[in-house]
Amino acid sequence: MYVRVLGSAAGGGFPQWNTNVGLNRKLHEGTTRAEARTQSSIAVSADYKHWLLVNASPDVRQQILDFEALRAAPESRGTGIGAVLLMDSQIDHATGLIILREGDTLPVWSTRPVYEDLTTGLPLFNVLSHYCGVDWHEIDTAADRFAIDGVPGLSFRAVELSSAAPPYSPHRGDPHPGDNIGLIVTDETTGGTLFYAPGLGAPDDSIAAVARESDCLLVDGTFFTETEMIDQGVGVKPAAAMGHLPQSGENGMLAWLANFPDKRRVLIHINNTNPILDPDSPERATVENAGVEVAHDGMELKL
Template sequence: MHVRVLGSAAGGGFPQWNTNVGLNRQLHEGTTRATARTQSSIAVSADGERWLLVNASPDVRQQILDFPALRPAPDTRGTGIGAILLMDSQIDHTAGLMILREGDTLPIWSTRPVYEDLTTGLPLFKVLEHFCGVDWHEIDTAASGFAIDGVPGLSFRAVELSSAAPPYSPHRGDPHPGDNIGLIVTDDATGGQLFYAPGLGAPDDEIAAIARAADCVLVDGTFFTETEMIDQGVGTKAAATMGHLPQSGDNGMLTWLAQFPGTRRVLIHINNTNPILDPDSPERATVEEAGVEVSYDGLEIKL
């Protein structure tokens, strides 16, 4: 299985367009070895030719241009993207669908709550009907697995994650199963297994069993501390309030990941406030000493 990290940052990317504090400012001034990152998304493939785009971030155009496998062959118009799968209905993971309107009908896989959000509160699917159109396929989180047309050689299973629906969702404040999912991807030939969960904020025993069985986990790396945005004066909400599990603390992500020493552990969806973006920071050293990687745009993983 080929896995490509197209974007590794949280919403707004790094640097965020309206932020000139902390690492954002250092990046602008060239006083840090941290590197710019686009908003989180990955692509997976069994053969390296036909790819599943997992989430369509607002940065999808640049991500495609930066990855030749997703671009058309010479003298043709097309793409290596065989299908699209949405983990949730957040703007950061769906707005890029509008960029893809210039191609053929988009084969999109999502849960029903995500479909409902994208046809009501944020009606991207309805807008796309006037352009390329959408061929929607429902993801059943109760199913033991499913295949995706256009991306042969891979099998998938979705698991429900605890989360809140976006502000524009008809059931904001009333969480529905399937608002946010984790995705298990298995290579049918090699048996290699990836667990992708950029929105993992409250892991339970079922999620722990999945992580233990996987060869690689790509999980939420948004914040290093619970009060990171508050401490830096750029927000008023704590990590837990936003549905994220910070890396630090006795019950933090690093402690949870320590249960799986035999699994490759990688953080993705990293906020512009998170000091682990700086490779010279003590926080980055803490993460690396724990045997955990910090993803970056262009990271490639083979399973």
């Protein structure tokens, strides 16, 4: 299985367009070795020809242009994207669908709560019906595994994660199972398994069981500390209130990942405030000393 990190940043990317503080400012000034990043998304394939786009970020156009395997063959129109799968209905994971409107009908996989959000509170599917159209397939989180037409050689399983629906969701204050999922991807030939969960805010015993069965854990790296945005004067909510588990702390992501030392462990969905973006920061050293990697745009994993 081939895994391509198309974008590794959290919503807003890095640098964020309206921020000129902290690492954002250093990046503008050229005083850091941190590199710019687009909003998080990955693509997976068994043969490097047929790809599943997992989340469609607002940066999807640039991400496709930066990755030849997703572009049309010479003298033709088309794409290597065989289908799209949405982990949730958040703006930074779904609005890239609008960018794909010039192509053929979009095969899109999601849970029913995500479908409901994208036909009501944020009616992207309704808008796309006037362009390419959407061929929607429901993800059943109770299914042991499922296949996706257009992406041969891979099988998938979805697990429900604890998370709130977006502010525009009709059930914002009434969380539904399937609002946010983690995805297990298995190569049917090699047996290699990826667990992808950029919104993993509260891992429980069932998620730990999934992690033990996986070869690579590509998980939430949004914040380093619980009060990161507050401390930097760019927000008022702690990490937990935004559905994210910070890396630091006795019960943080690094402590949780320490339970799986034999797995490849990679952080993705990294906020522009997170000091691990700076390869020379002590926080980055803490992550790397724990045997955990920091994803970057263009990173490829082979399982």
